[in-house]
Amino acid sequence: MGPRAILPEGEPPIVVEGLVNRFGDFTVHEGLDLTVQPGEILGVVGGSGTGKSVLMRSIIGLQHPNAGTVHVLGREITGVDPDENIGVRCQWGVLFQGGALFSTLTVGENVEVPLKQFYPEIDPSLRRDIARYKVQMSGLPEDAIAKFPSELSGGMKKRAGLARALALDPKLLFLDEPTAGLDPIGAAKFDRLTKELKETLGLTVFLITHDLDTLYEICDRVAVIADRHVIAVGTIPELLESEHPWIHEYFNGPRGRAARDTHDRGEMDLHG
Amino acid sequence: MEAAAQYSLEDDGAGGERLVLSGSYLISTIGFVDHELFDIEGPLSAIDVSGIEQIDTTGAYIAVRLASEHDAEMRCADPSIQRVLNAIDRTGHRADLTPPRIAVWKRVPMEMGQKVYNARSGIYGVIGFFGQILLGFASLLRHPSRFPMKALVRQMELVGVAALPIIGLMSFLIGVVIAQQGAVQLEQFGAEALTVNLVGRITLRELGVLMTAIMVAGRSGSAFAAQIGTMKLTEEVDAMRTIGLSPIEVLVIPRILACTFMMVLLGFYASMVAIVGGAVVGQLALGIPFFTFLERIQEVVPTYDLWVGLIKAPVFGLIVALAGCYHGMQVKGNSEEVGKRTTLAVVSAIFAVIVLDAFFAVFFTEVGWG
Numbered sequence: 001m002g003p004r005a006i007l008p009e010g011e012p013p014i015v016v017e018g019l020v021n022r023f024g025d026f027t028v029h030e031g032l033d034l035t036v037q038p039g040e041i042l043g044v045v046g047g048s049g050t051g052k053s054v055l056m057r058s059i060i061g062l063q064h065p066n067a068g069t070v071h072v073l074g075r076e077i078t079g080v081d082p083d084e085n086i087g088v089r090c091q092w093g094v095l096f097q098g099g100a101l102f103s104t105l106t107v108g109e110n111v112e113v114p115l116k117q118f119y120p121e122i123d124p125s126l127r128r129d130i131a132r133y134k135v136q137m138s139g140l141p142e143d144a145i146a147k148f149p150s151e152l153s154g155g156m157k158k159r160a161g162l163a164r165a166l167a168l169d170p171k172l173l174f175l176d177e178p179t180a181g182l183d184p185i186g187a188a189k190f191d192r193l194t195k196e197l198k199e200t201l202g203l204t205v206f207l208i209t210h211d212l213d214t215l216y217e218i219c220d221r222v223a224v225i226a227d228r229h230v231i232a233v234g235t236i237p238e239l240l241e242s243e244h245p246w247i248h249e250y251f252n253g254p255r256g257r258a259a260r261d262t263h264d265r266g267e268m269d270l271h272g
Numbered sequence: 273m274e275a276a277a278q279y280s281l282e283d284d285g286a287g288g289e290r291l292v293l294s295g296s297y298l299i300s301t302i303g304f305v306d307h308e309l310f311d312i313e314g315p316l317s318a319i320d321v322s323g324i325e326q327i328d329t330t331g332a333y334i335a336v337r338l339a340s341e342h343d344a345e346m347r348c349a350d351p352s353i354q355r356v357l358n359a360i361d362r363t364g365h366r367a368d369l370t371p372p373r374i375a376v377w378k379r380v381p382m383e384m385g386q387k388v389y390n391a392r393s394g395i396y397g398v399i400g401f402f403g404q405i406l407l408g409f410a411s412l413l414r415h416p417s418r419f420p421m422k423a424l425v426r427q428m429e430l431v432g433v434a435a436l437p438i439i440g441l442m443s444f445l446i447g448v449v450i451a452q453q454g455a456v457q458l459e460q461f462g463a464e465a466l467t468v469n470l471v472g473r474i475t476l477r478e479l480g481v482l483m484t485a486i487m488v489a490g491r492s493g494s495a496f497a498a499q500i501g502t503m504k505l506t507e508e509v510d511a512m513r514t515i516g517l518s519p520i521e522v523l524v525i526p527r528i529l530a531c532t533f534m535m536v537l538l539g540f541y542a543s544m545v546a547i548v549g550g551a552v553v554g555q556l557a558l559g560i561p562f563f564t565f566l567e568r569i570q571e572v573v574p575t576y577d578l579w580v581g582l583i584k585a586p587v588f589g590l591i592v593a594l595a596g597c598y599h600g601m602q603v604k605g606n607s608e609e610v611g612k613r614t615t616l617a618v619v620s621a622i623f624a625v626i627v628l629d630a631f632f633a634v635f636f637t638e639v640g641w642g
Contacts, residue, residue, distance in 0.1 A: 122302065145369055146372075150605045200358075201356065201359075
């Protein structure tokens, strides 16, 4: 196994430069640049079909871009044989939209898979213990460990997917629409969990979302994708100042305003 | 590279020893020391984690578990390490990762009983499914405008036209092999001329239709099961029901009709190509001219041989399509089920076809079409 990639203190863990992605004649990204700062939760927003998921897939090496470079933890990802990147791969966790759990394994066994793959020297009984507390950390009840994915609800699948993403104690966490399809209470809990994990474990989180409440509650910065590149990155107050019509409509539409009001009320309760 | 995980035991007065952890306690380093740590006999009075450079939840889990096993005090000066330890402290899951396994002497009879029960309900299921199809036909007869013509034509193309090359090649080679191997045996009696009878009768009566049925079961029966099974998983079938479309009418009947009808044509085509294959061997190896071979076929093969083949073909087609659609509709749960049901569809279709073929052989001989 290659040595673990170690990022010098304070360097950005994800740097995307000049990314170009095309499917046939359809250009998804044209010269997209994005830098994720260490220890932040970066929310990525954009209309449907603007290539948020494609961007995530490019960063984690599932999609080969037509041009541009992606550096994760200081190592180049694009055009490099996956085997050479194991030192980076063992330090990220990915939660796919539907959870993407292995359907023939139980939740606990799902969490064990990355552990077995990357750290075969770990004793099986310790590995089971690790799987158990990861499942508990992700907020699933005890009896869910031995269940198969088909026996879980949508929200539980997401939590199980998160447990698997956290299995290797990653430095980077990629979440693709973690709260989509969850009830508001479940979504709020998931948000709190993400924030808690980031604070205790010092994670850097790349979070694709449509959920305005998530943006307000937990994201340190937000990147907006439109017109085939990142049109703005910044904190929400900064983006609220933006003149761009899409950003303006996004944050000042009825849902955007409702999310802001909820957030402001929450802040008032806290401070007042 | 991170520093390795290290530990040392120091005397801590009356309570016992003090375990001092240092270096990196990360998932990448823990696998080399966890055995030694859990083998420490103690008694430990305290675990000092202040010297740890880097810790993740796995390292914290080890420290917390050691502390609880030895009832030792955790000493930590670093707030960031303390925060990770706190995240772990609340854990208490002891559940097994896999569902509980039943003892083998209980499991074997249970599974046996389950198999018998499943076989019974499988037969009920198939009969019920066949009944649903008949009802579907009846309602289509009452409302002919609902007839899924487009789907039928599409399935006919997939089951029939698209299968022509592969079935043609297979039948041609079967004809070649029968003629060539038959000639070798018949030569011993000086009866090479009877090769024509052999090829003509066996392909029209038996092999043309039987081999085609097996091929169609592998090509189309499996496709039916996989397509319908996937549609069940993605809830397409449920969506159809809520809109008021009957999945039997929309999905099953076109496939059943296409397969039943195309099987007749494919079986006939297969027999013809096999005879041509035999005739080619006759021309090249046996000294029987190509067209003489074909003329002789007319003379030596009774017409009822053709009817035997043509009567069996739609029955086999129906069985193949029924097995494919039935198993497709039975899919539920996960993607593994689709694979299992697809296999079952092919296996049960081929099995049923061969069993029925044996009955047909006896039946037709009894009625004088031998």
